[in-house]
Amino acid sequence: MPSGGISASLTAPLLSWYDAGHRDLPWRAEPTPYRVWVSEIMLQQTRVEAVRGYFSRWMKALPTVHALAEAPEDVYLKLWEGLGYYSRVRNLHRAAVELCERFGGELPADYDALLKLPGIGEYTAGAVASIAFGLPVPAVDGNVLRVAARVTDDRTPITDPKYKKAVRGQLAAVMPGDRPGDLNQALMELGATVCVPNGAPKCSECPLTHLCASFHHGTTGLVPVRSPKKARRIERRTVLLVRCGSLVALNKRPADGLLGGLWELPSLEGHLPPGKTRQLLESRGWQIQKLLSLRPAKHIFTHVEWHMNGYYIELGDAPEGLTLVTPSALRVDYALPSAFRAFLTIIEDEV
Known part of the structure; x- marks a missing residue:
């Protein structure tokens, strides 16, 4: 990556910024493994504001892994109605059944074990492992890839699997042992609210401008690069x-x-x-x-x-x-x- 890649020097200013005023989201107030898992699955390809109500209704109806595993199909599908991508909720249910059969209804505090559950990929496994269990593993979503591309002024298409692998590796090397979940959430928060996907980034509000290669090069409008989408x-x-x-x-x-x-x-x-x-x-x-x-x-x-x-x-x-x-x-x-x-x-x- 250009500019020497992601540096550990971003950790302190990013965590200070996050501590000073991150969004008050219901799943952050009580980050149990189940709540983090459900929220992360809901947030895939769905706006945060849309998820708030769904998350609250879900937790009221199905507050535990056991409750989800035992729920009839019509119940969890109705709770998901309108969120789209229904394979997500079917995999949630399949994984809950597996958790009850293999782990006593608890999510395992193990990244590799989480990764083997239905519907859980590298990002979700990293989010649950770091936020709920404090394990020092990265959680790389589109927001994080965009921040990484701008900080390093990298012109590799962020849809390239090799780029995502490189970002994961560099973040793993700088992940703080005491606050990995907060760092992951701070990166996601920065990408969602400041280093935004649509329109110009709000560089005047960013805690990383002193480290940001694209800011100093005047190329924030050119980064990140995306591969052309296929026509629907x-x-x-x-x-x-x-x-x-x-x-x-x-x-x-x-x-x-x-x-x-x-x-x-x-x-x-x-x-x-x-x-x-x-x-x-x-x-x-x-x-x-x-x-x-x-x-x-x-x-x-x-x-x-x-x-x-x-x-x-x-x-x-x-x-x-x-x-x-x-x-x-x-x-x-x-x-x-x-x-x-x-x-x-x-x-x-x-x-």
């Missing part, structure tokens, strides 16, 4: 908000693939016009009494975009294969991915 695949779908009397129709998605095993509003492939939609559904035996167009919507996943049109449909009799629920049950008991929420506005007072 676009899928077109026709979403159906189906009413049968006072009930709403749901369908369960296949176990594999995108949103696997979750509840959804029934849908059809492609953008179908009203006449074609009616014709297709009536050929399946649907007794359509009313069909109204809904406002189109778009939902972005990591690699796919759904471009959706939709219809509100009232039926005489319920067709086979659909699950009918009350609007209140839909609100309380069924986890519906946020991709479909735009089509519920017509019944939002009921839901």
Whole structure:
């Protein structure tokens, strides 16, 4: 790395800055291994402010590893509803079951053992190990990679696995034995609030400007370098908000693939016009009494975009294969991915 890499001289000013006024986050107030683990999984690809409410509801409903391991699928999926990337919560549950079977319901105070649990990678293992157990291991996320790139004025794409490995190695060499968790959180905090991902970094607020090579070179706007993203695949779908009397129709998605095993509003492939939609559904035996167009919507996943049109449909009799629920049950008991929420506005007072 340029500028000699990451220096141990960043530790003292960064910890002093962190001590002087870091964000008051609920999982920091009581950093038990379980709370740190759940918060870190929730925070993956999700804004901190969005996680606050989810974390509080989760801890009230499932306060321990044992509670999570014993929870029915519908319960933990509903608690996760709207956070997206549902494989995260499925892995949380799988790991909780494994923890109960192998470790008595406790997370192990061992980085390598944590790394072997479902859904836990190098970053999460490092966060839990350092914050909850005080082990001197780094936790390198996107915020930390951005700070490291700017401090060293490194032009290696931060998406390059070799770069991440190099940063982990250099941070491991300067990790303080007495406050490793605080240093990891300080680096993440700096990247989230000062050395920000979008827009210019707030260098006037940074405790590391005297050490920052890109600040002194005037290149903060050029760093970090990112590899070009691949264009997302676009899928077109026709979403159906189906009413049968006072009930709403749901369908369960296949176990594999995108949103696997979750509840959804029934849908059809492609953008179908009203006449074609009616014709297709009536050929399946649907007794359509009313069909109204809904406002189109778009939902972005990591690699796919759904471009959706939709219809509100009232039926005489319920067709086979659909699950009918009350609007209140839909609100309380069924986890519906946020991709479909735009089509519920017509019944939002009921839901």
